[in-house]
Amino acid sequence: MTRKGHRLEIALLVLPAVGFVALFLAAVLVMTVMQSVGLFSFTQETQVGLQSWIDAATGQTWDSFSYSAKIAATSAFGSLLLAYPLALFLRRSFVGRPLLNAIIRVPLFVPALVAAFLILNVMSFHGIVNEVLVRLGVIGEPLRLTHDDWGLGVVFIQIWKNLPFLALILTAVLANIPADLEAAARNLGAGPFAVFRHVLLPLSIPGAQTGVTLVFIGVLGDFAINAIAGPLYPPSLSIRMYLLGRNFGEWGQAAVVAIVIMVSSLLFAWLFSILGRLTVRVVR
Amino acid sequence: MTGGLPLGTRSPAPVLRAVRLGVVPLAVIVVAGIAVGVPILMAIAWSLVDPDHPWSYPDMFPPSVSLYQWEYVFRVTGIVPAIATSYVLATAATILSFLIALPMAYAMGRWAFRGKELIRILMLLPLVMPGMVVALFLSRVFAAFGLAQTFHGLVLAHTLLGLPFMARLLSTSFEAIPREVSDAASNLGASEFAKLRTIYLPMVRPGIFAGAILTFIASLEEFSLTYVIGTPDYQTIPTILFGFLGQRLVRTQASVVSLILLVPSLVLLFAADRMLKRDYVSTGFSKL
Numbered sequence: 001m002t003r004k005g006h007r008l009e010i011a012l013l014v015l016p017a018v019g020f021v022a023l024f025l026a027a028v029l030v031m032t033v034m035q036s037v038g039l040f041s042f043t044q045e046t047q048v049g050l051q052s053w054i055d056a057a058t059g060q061t062w063d064s065f066s067y068s069a070k071i072a073a074t075s076a077f078g079s080l081l082l083a084y085p086l087a088l089f090l091r092r093s094f095v096g097r098p099l100l101n102a103i104i105r106v107p108l109f110v111p112a113l114v115a116a117f118l119i120l121n122v123m124s125f126h127g128i129v130n131e132v133l134v135r136l137g138v139i140g141e142p143l144r145l146t147h148d149d150w151g152l153g154v155v156f157i158q159i160w161k162n163l164p165f166l167a168l169i170l171t172a173v174l175a176n177i178p179a180d181l182e183a184a185a186r187n188l189g190a191g192p193f194a195v196f197r198h199v200l201l202p203l204s205i206p207g208a209q210t211g212v213t214l215v216f217i218g219v220l221g222d223f224a225i226n227a228i229a230g231p232l233y234p235p236s237l238s239i240r241m242y243l244l245g246r247n248f249g250e251w252g253q254a255a256v257v258a259i260v261i262m263v264s265s266l267l268f269a270w271l272f273s274i275l276g277r278l279t280v281r282v283v284r
Numbered sequence: 285m286t287g288g289l290p291l292g293t294r295s296p297a298p299v300l301r302a303v304r305l306g307v308v309p310l311a312v313i314v315v316a317g318i319a320v321g322v323p324i325l326m327a328i329a330w331s332l333v334d335p336d337h338p339w340s341y342p343d344m345f346p347p348s349v350s351l352y353q354w355e356y357v358f359r360v361t362g363i364v365p366a367i368a369t370s371y372v373l374a375t376a377a378t379i380l381s382f383l384i385a386l387p388m389a390y391a392m393g394r395w396a397f398r399g400k401e402l403i404r405i406l407m408l409l410p411l412v413m414p415g416m417v418v419a420l421f422l423s424r425v426f427a428a429f430g431l432a433q434t435f436h437g438l439v440l441a442h443t444l445l446g447l448p449f450m451a452r453l454l455s456t457s458f459e460a461i462p463r464e465v466s467d468a469a470s471n472l473g474a475s476e477f478a479k480l481r482t483i484y485l486p487m488v489r490p491g492i493f494a495g496a497i498l499t500f501i502a503s504l505e506e507f508s509l510t511y512v513i514g515t516p517d518y519q520t521i522p523t524i525l526f527g528f529l530g531q532r533l534v535r536t537q538a539s540v541v542s543l544i545l546l547v548p549s550l551v552l553l554f555a556a557d558r559m560l561k562r563d564y565v566s567t568g569f570s571k572l
Contacts, residue, residue, distance in 0.1 A: 006395055013391035014403060016384045017451055021406055024444050027425045028418055035424070086312075094309040103316045106324075109553040111505035113522050114542045117529055118323035121330065124533070128326055160319070214412070221414025224507050228529045238416040245420055246512075258417040265414065 032262075036255035052252030056244075063234035065260065069268075071151045071226075071236070072219035075158035076212045079166045082159065084208070087170035088196070108164045116228045119157045120146055146229045153229035158219050166211040173207030174200060202284045209276035216272070217265045237261050324546075331539035357540040362519055367544065370520040373435075374503035377442035381450040381499050382492070384443070388451060390484070393458025407451040410444050418444075419508040426513060433517045441509040446499035453498065457491025458484065490559050497556040501549050521545045 034040040038048045086104070090097065107115060122128050123145040130142035146153030177200060185195050226236035235243065237257055245254030333339045334350040357363055392400060410418070422441060423432055431437035461484060469479050507522040515523050521544060528538040 007397075010391045010395055010397050013387040017388035017447065018403055018406060020384055021410060021444065021447060024422065024440075025409055025413065025418075028413075028421045031421045031425050032417070035421070089312060095306070096309055096313050100309070100313050100316060103313065103320050105554075105557070106320050106550070109550050111522065111545055111549055113505075113507055113525050113529070114546045114549075117525065117538050117542045118327055120529070120533065121326050121535060121539070122323050128322065160323075217412060217414070221416060223416040224526060228526070238414065242416060242420065242512075251424070254420065258414075258421060261414050261417055265412075 032255045032258045034255075035251050036259055038252055052250075052256050055250070056253040056256040060234070061240065061257065061260070064237045064240040064257075065264070067151065067231075067234040068220050068222075068237045069264070071154055071158070071222075072216045072268075074151075074155050075162060075219045076216040078155065078159050079163045079215055080208055080212055083163050083166035083170055083211075086163075086167045087174055087204075088200070090167070090171050091174055104164045104167055106164075107161055108168070110161070112161060113224055113228070115161045116157050116225045119160050120153065120229050123153060123156055147231060149231045149233075151226075151231055154222075154225055157225050157229055158215070158222075162215045162218075166208075166215065169207050169211040170204060173204045177203050197283065202280050205276050205280050205283075209272050213269045213272045216268055220265055220268070221261050327539045327542050327546075330535050331543055333536050335536075353536045353540050357537050361524065361537065361541075363521070363524055363541065363544070366519040366521050366524045369518055370504055370522075373438055373442055373518075373520065374500045376439045377446045377503040378450075378496050378499045380439060380443045381446045382454075382496065385447060385450040385454050385495075389454030389458045389488075390480075392455040393461055393484075404452075404455075408448050411448045415508040416512075419512040422509070423512045432513060435518065438510065438514050438518060441513055442503040442506055445506055445509065446502050449498035449502055450495045453491050453495035454488065457488035457495075460491075461487050494556040494559055497552045501552055504545070505549065 031040065036052055037050065038052060090100065110118070120127075124130075125142050125144065127145075129145065130139075133139045134142060145156070181199055181203075182195055185199050190198065221238050222236060223238035223242060226239055230236060230239075234240075237260065241254045241257035241261070244250045244257060329346055330339075331353055332349045332351070333346050333353060334348040335352055336350075337346075337348040339346040388403070391397075392403070419441075422444075426432040426434075426437045426441075431440070465483060465487075466479055469483055474482070504520075505522060506520075507526060510518065510520045511523050511526065514520065521541065525538065525541045525545060528534045528541060
């Protein structure tokens with residue numbers, strides 16, 4: 001209760017956890033920034049300065065950036081568009097709702113690499129999706145759905161993995177909207193659509209914004225799924241960073257790409273918060 | 285309702301009701317079931333393919349089923365040591381996370397103090413930071429301290445990524461203890477240690493279990509850090525799987541390794557989900 005007397009106690013109790021995380025993250029950040037300006041290097045002679053930044057500012061880096069941002073936006077908003085109706089649907093009570101809840105939870109618990117394989121396996125050239133479509137006569141011959149130049153395979157995997165996450169956030173947000181509010185709107189003559197448009201939609205936007213931001217950031221910095229199912233060129237930002245550092249020993253340039261990933265994650269998060277506020281203002 | 289009235293002839297309302305309450309949910313459940321179930325069933329089917337009767341294009345189902353692929357993966361690949369490494373690593377990271385997070389969670393539940401929100405955000409940061417950035421540059425830091433390619437380094441790195449789950453579940457559990465219970469105990473003369481033993485720990489036990497499961501699974505699934513800091517000296521199940529998914533997809537073997545990784549995750553996470561009866565697990569596990 002008395003908080004003055006416990007200040008030291010609290011500090012000591014909190015220290016291991018806070019210290020551990022702060023130390024490691026600070027070490028990562030300091031290492032990244034220093035390497036990007038040539039301040040820290042054990043392998044080769046480098047000079048202090050912005051050389052790495054100049055070297056990294058190429059068309060290839062731009063290709064990787066726009067590819068990663070495109071995949072991230074498609075995955076995040078694609079998941080949102082599919083998850084929203086699902087979350088609205090889950091508000092109703094119907095037979096089999098617990099079953100549906102359990103089903104959509106499964107991908108959430110599937111490790112990312114396994115999810116990548118599962119989808120790769122069904123989407124590949126001779127996968128079941130292509131076979132069924134060919135048999136039904138929808139397409140003449142199998143389509144190339146993975147490792148395609150656009151990155152469709154990666155988007156399929158990301159949506160499969162992230163849709164349940166967004167559905168869950170939206171379900172939680174929608175459940176927190178007081179029932180009185182909806183009842184009041186209905187009493188005042190609002191139909192189901194008007195209730196959705198003027199009550200549920202504006203109140204669920206903060207949740208949607210959080211979900212979209214987290215999915216976007218996750219996909220923007222993805223390495224493994226792009227390495228498994230992505231196009232040959234361009235590599236995602238993380239793959240490019242990895243190749244620069246590990247394969248070519250250009251740690252300075254790798255650090256620049258790392259900073260690009262982190263700063264653009266922050267910028268996009270900020271952009272989505274503005275977008276969220278604007279949307280609330282428009283739909284209200 | 286008059287019995288025997290053919291549905292839809294005179295009153296369309298019951299039909300609409302039936303469609304809304306029965307057909308639509310059924311359709312949604314079937315679609316969701318196919319989208320989630322088919323990929324998993326296909327992996328199971330591929331892991332049972334008999335090499336003497338290859339499964340290829342026109343066949344809808346494997347012509348013959350055998351456990352050859354499982355036997356092959358266990359015999360030929362490095363999966364056995366990888367499973368051992370994965371589980372030892374996950375256990376070590378879980379215990380270390382628990383020891384680090386417990387005092388913090390206790391303080392968070394016991395007192396109101398400034399900076400709590402800041403601590404909460406800081407503890408979530410390792411999950412939001414791009415995994416490969418952390419992996420690559422942590423490996424550079426580790427290299428400077430002689431921790432790269434060591435088991436200790438891997439344990440520390442996995443603890444960093446497991447801590448957010450442990451910290452979040454433990455502190456929400458401690459915060460959920462009603463003030464009155466602990467006050468009542470104090471009034472009856474219980475010491476702080478007696479309260480910890482008889483009140484706090486029993487009340488937070490589900491939180492500890494769930495936190496441990498989530499941390500354990502997070503470590504089991506971790507790829508980037510292990511790949512950069514551990515390989516080639518230390519292989520875990522995910523790095524082995526990544527190898528099978530590379531340039532040439534070896535479907536049968538990748539299916540086997542996927543299932544080895546998938547089944548314990550699913551079982552443990554659904555168990556944790558049950559244990560908490562709230563959406564901690566799902567929301568917690570999905571970086572919230």
